[in-house]
Each structure stands twice: as C-alpha cells, then as structure tokens.
Amino acid sequence: MNQQEPQYFVLIVPGCLLLLGLAFLLGRWILRDQRFLSWVAAGYIIPSLALSAQSLMTNAQLADWSVVIATFYLFGSWAVAQGMAVRNGSHAHPCIALLIAAITLALLFYFSHIDDRLWFRIVILNAGIALVQLLAVRSLFARPTPEDLSERVLNISYSVSIAYTLARPLVVYSFVPAVDMDNLTRSNLWLLMLATSVLLCLWFALVVFAITVRDILLKVSDERYRDSLTLLLNRRGFFESAKIFMSQPGDQRYFLLVCDIDHFKHINDNWGHLEGDQVLQVVSRTLLTNVRGGDLVARFGGEEFVMLMKGNNMTDASSLAERIRYQLEQTTFSHSAEKVTGSFGLVEVNSLQDLPAAIGRADALLYQAKNAGRNQICVTA
Structure with missing residues (x-):
C-alpha cells in the first residue's frame, strides 16, 4: 500500500x-x-x-x-x-x-x-x-x-x-x-x-x-467615465475625478476653462460627420498637450470641452487658454482649407462646492465670446 x-x-x-x-x-x-x-x-x-x-x-x-x-x-x-x-x-x-x-x-x-x-x-x-x-x-x-x-x-x-x-x-x-x-x-x-x-x-x-x-x-x-470618441473624461467622470483632484492638501488655486468649437454644425453639414469626429479628436489632443499631468480634461457632450487645472494666478491660466486658442486656429484639416476655431470662458474655482456654479459662470463667458465674434477668450473680472 x-x-x-x-x-x-x-x-x-x-x-x-x-x-x-x-x-x-x-x-x-x-x-x-x-x-x-x-x-x-x-x-x-x-x-x-x-x-x-x-x-x-x-x-x-x-x-x-x-x-x-x-x-x-x-x-x-x-x-x-x-x-x-x-x-x-x-x-x-x-x-x-x-x-x-x-x-x-x-x-x-x-x-x-x-x-x-x-x-x-x-x-x-x-x-x-x-x-x-x-x-x-x-x-x-x-x-x-x-x-x-x-x-x-x-x-x-x-x-x-x-x-x-x-x-x-x-x-x-x-x-x-x-x-x-x-x-x-x-x-x-x-x-x-x-x-x-x-x-x-x-x-x-x-x-x-x-x-x-x-x-x-x-x-x-x-x-463608464470616459467619452468613447476622444477618450477624455465624460461629464460623470469629470465630477468624480474633480472630487479627488480638488481634495489634495496644500494652498492650491484652481481654474476652469470651457471651450466650444465654433460653427461645429457647419463642419458636420459641409464636411461630414467623419470629418467632424476628426475635429473633435484633434481638439481633444490639443487640450491634452497643453495641460500638466493631473489636470482634468473632459468632453461634456457635442462640441463642448471643459478643463480643470491648477495654477498660480489668472494671468498664467489666461496664457494657457490663449496658447490653446492659437494652436486650434493654426490647425488645418484634410477636407477643407477653413480654419477651426474655438470660443472660451475662463473662471477661477473657489472650492469643490463652487465647481457647478463655476461651470455656469464659464458658460456665460463662453457665450459672451461667441456673441463678440468667436475665436476669443472671455475671462471673469
């Protein structure tokens, strides 16, 4: 045995x-x-x-x-x-x-x-x-x-x-x-x-x-938390990530930049939706390449993008927004010689609880930029 x-x-x-x-x-x-x-x-x-x-x-x-x-x-x-x-x-x-x-x-x-x-x-x-x-x-x-x-x-x-x-x-x-x-x-x-x-x-x-x-x-x-086309955060992912992003210790200042592509319906109607998707992807890459590691970039839907970033002051945040605006203006696309531009609203965010209201303020400034002729940045006073 x-x-x-x-x-x-x-x-x-x-x-x-x-x-x-x-x-x-x-x-x-x-x-x-x-x-x-x-x-x-x-x-x-x-x-x-x-x-x-x-x-x-x-x-x-x-x-x-x-x-x-x-x-x-x-x-x-x-x-x-x-x-x-x-x-x-x-x-x-x-x-x-x-x-x-x-x-x-x-x-x-x-x-x-x-x-x-x-x-x-x-x-x-x-x-x-x-x-x-x-x-x-x-x-x-x-x-x-x-x-x-x-x-x-x-x-x-x-x-x-x-x-x-x-x-x-x-x-x-x-x-x-x-x-x-x-x-x-x-x-x-x-x-x-x-x-x-x-x-x-x-x-x-x-x-x-x-x-x-x-x-x-x-x-x-x-x-669940990312946009399938651009791979940026979606609205849900943005707010969930902001809870962590804005809870970090230290005396930080936060700035919110809202971007809307000018005449995007015209792009889809005249160039086609595939070209419109390419524009969205190029805009998302432009935003990502201009932020620091850890800053949040999201697509809220359609042609609207939101960035939440740390900064020293409003002057630095405005310079970053201007750099993004300029790069978009200089970008050309395969099916048209027309320029793709964006309008922007920039505000400072006082706290996590202030974030929804800050988005509202930035949206209001964004529409001021559009009414003033588009392809420009409006900053909170």
Whole structure:
C-alpha cells in the first residue's frame, strides 16, 4: 500500500495544473479580448501531460522519452512567456525560442540515447526552460517600475518561477546521492519538488486571475467615465475625478476653462460627420498637450470641452487658454482649407462646492465670446 501512495500523489500535481489550464481557457472564452489567457492556458495544460507521464516512468523510460517530454515542457514554458509578453503588447521571440529548444533537445538526445546521464539531462532541461522563460522578461520590465502593486507582484512571481527552475538541479545534486539517481522519481525529494511546483503554479495563477479581474474592472470604469470618441473624461467622470483632484492638501488655486468649437454644425453639414469626429479628436489632443499631468480634461457632450487645472494666478491660466486658442486656429484639416476655431470662458474655482456654479459662470463667458465674434477668450473680472 505504501509503495502505491506516491504513485497516486504525483498524479494530483499534473491534475491541478490541468484544471488551472482549463480555468484559463474558460476565462478566455468569457473574456474574448484577453488573448493572453489562451497562451497561459496552454502553458499549464501541455506541461501537465508531460508531468503526469514523467512522474510514472522509471529512469530507463525517462531516457527513452526525454526528448518528447522536454518538447512539452519547453513549449509550455514558452506559451506562458508568450502570454505575459502578449499582455504587455509584445511577443516572446519565437525564433529565439525555437533555437533554444533545438539546442536543448539535441543535448537531451545525446545524454539519453548515446551517453545516458540523468543528472546532465536535469540540468540541460531546466536551463532550457529558464532561458525560454527569460524571453518574456524584457516585455515585463521594459516599462518603468509599475506603481500598481498587483503588477509588481506579477513580475516578482514570474521571476521567482525562473529562479526556481534554475534552482531545481542544484537541489537534486545536493540531496540525491549518485547511487539513488535511478530512484529519483520515487523519492520524497521528488514529491516535495512537485508540491513546491504546484504551489508556485497556483500562486501565479491566482495573481494572473486577480490582475485579469482588475483589468476588466478598470475597463468597465473607463467605459463608464470616459467619452468613447476622444477618450477624455465624460461629464460623470469629470465630477468624480474633480472630487479627488480638488481634495489634495496644500494652498492650491484652481481654474476652469470651457471651450466650444465654433460653427461645429457647419463642419458636420459641409464636411461630414467623419470629418467632424476628426475635429473633435484633434481638439481633444490639443487640450491634452497643453495641460500638466493631473489636470482634468473632459468632453461634456457635442462640441463642448471643459478643463480643470491648477495654477498660480489668472494671468498664467489666461496664457494657457490663449496658447490653446492659437494652436486650434493654426490647425488645418484634410477636407477643407477653413480654419477651426474655438470660443472660451475662463473662471477661477473657489472650492469643490463652487465647481457647478463655476461651470455656469464659464458658460456665460463662453457665450459672451461667441456673441463678440468667436475665436476669443472671455475671462471673469
């Protein structure tokens, strides 16, 4: 009975990996835009098949099937690396991965069919897997250190996985005498290593699932609080963001600039709605490029834009508004030589509670600018 217990136990580990892989596939089916989940699923399912076979083999069988089993492990490791890279808008260098796999498999063939050395095979396979895993590291760490804790946990977890892959041969070398190598897959150390592997895989899967849920919530939030055409804040998003923006400590002064595109109906009627959409996008980019980080830019609807910004005084805020007005005036569009201009109303906001009233005051100044001939800025006295 005792002799059979390890046999049943080792099948639990690949079974867990298989279930995790199927869970990732289910997640990919539900979340159609999360393409990286397909790769991560393959990275769990394919090695689970190899591990289940490997754990039940004798040393002689391991030698005979080492190249096939290694192929499964290498592809599974690359699939996870590819998934991590795809998530960051990159790829895990498939050509380099093929080269690493070819060299690894050639060495494994030699040390299994020509010169049977189990220890060498363990070192070669783990080194090959680690090199394949490293192909995703650049895409993970190419960006500045992420401020989001979950992103840092994901990067660290992936790095720990690589470190563990490199450490496995050292563990085997340190704790398994050469005379016991033939019984490695029946040893307690092998069971401990399998248990460690499945725990790391479970942890990594939980981190990936948590980040996927986080990304979905952020996307839903963006869809709720952002304008789909310009990707600026919408009215709801503006007021929600203003609560945080204006609650920061310190003696801050805030200024509100309202912009309305002149003769926008004429643009749509004469140039077409596609050109009108392009005008809205250009105006939104012009506003964004002239504000400081943290300042709020929103599209309230139609051709009306609102900016909430910090400043030292009204003179500085007026200079910024004039710079925006001038840039819009100088912008040309593909289907017409006509200029696109904007009218502006600029006021100071006394407090968060004053914000709705400040918008009303800025709107009144905006209409003064339009009545005075458009393409100008009216500032509160």
